[in-house]
Amino acid sequence: MSYIAKKFHTLIEKETYIRFFSTLKYALYIISHPADGMWDVIHAKRGSYAAANFIVILTLLTHIWKLQFTSFLVLDVYWEKVNILQEIASILLPLVIFCICNWACTTLFDGKGHLGDIYMGTAYALTPYVLIQIPIIIISNYVTIEELAFYSVFSAISMIWCMVLIFMAMMMINQYSFGKTLLFTIITLFAMLVFIFIMLLFFSMISQAIAFFISLGREVIFRLN
Numbered sequence: 001m002s003y004i005a006k007k008f009h010t011l012i013e014k015e016t017y018i019r020f021f022s023t024l025k026y027a028l029y030i031i032s033h034p035a036d037g038m039w040d041v042i043h044a045k046r047g048s049y050a051a052a053n054f055i056v057i058l059t060l061l062t063h064i065w066k067l068q069f070t071s072f073l074v075l076d077v078y079w080e081k082v083n084i085l086q087e088i089a090s091i092l093l094p095l096v097i098f099c100i101c102n103w104a105c106t107t108l109f110d111g112k113g114h115l116g117d118i119y120m121g122t123a124y125a126l127t128p129y130v131l132i133q134i135p136i137i138i139i140s141n142y143v144t145i146e147e148l149a150f151y152s153v154f155s156a157i158s159m160i161w162c163m164v165l166i167f168m169a170m171m172m173i174n175q176y177s178f179g180k181t182l183l184f185t186i187i188t189l190f191a192m193l194v195f196i197f198i199m200l201l202f203f204s205m206i207s208q209a210i211a212f213f214i215s216l217g218r219e220v221i222f223r224l225n
Contacts, residue, residue: 023048034168052123113173121169132158
């Protein structure tokens with residue numbers, strides 16, 4: 001029985017890896033067929049959270065590699081002063097806030113996407129950033145000052161491509177028209193600003209409350225002594 005169980009476990013692992021690589025490979029189809037690709041990722045189950053998480057991790061690593069390995073002619077960064085956690089948060093927090101705000105807005109107006117679907121679609125949309133940034137990071141160390149314009153162009157292309165894919169993901173996931181998707185993209189951006197403002201206000205109040213109690217405690221200890 002142990003031999004059979006081991007074989008069964010191995011088969012399950014093999015199928016899991018095949019499923020992972022299949023859904024990860026599908027990201028390459030999405031970047032050239034955004035409408036069909038994003039529809040299939042969610043509605044035809046061609047995507048997976050494992051692949052989505054892997055793309056997000058690659059995006060974070062690419063951002064860190066960009067800071068460390070891009071030519072100083074393009075990006076002058078003092079690596080000793082770089083806060084890795086802060087750089088990771090600069091990618092993850094907007095991603096999380098966007099997914100939450102988009103889901104909160106669209107779910108009130110007949111949006112078909114769940115929070116997990118929006119996250120998956122957004123994660124898959126980050127693929128061009130990884131595919132374009134890694135080569136230009138390497139190339140940036142071998143170009144002259146006159147050729148640095150190519151770096152800026154391709155870097156801009158990677159960002160615009162990602163935004164287009166995110167837009168298509170929201171349209172396919174929520175089954176909205178182009179105009180309605182554009183409207184709710186603007187609403188989502190506004191909701192993100194409101195969300196950030198409320199969170200900053202909340203943490204500011206918490207920090208002030210903590211400072212007050214610390215000051216009160218010190219005063220009590222001073223009086224007792």
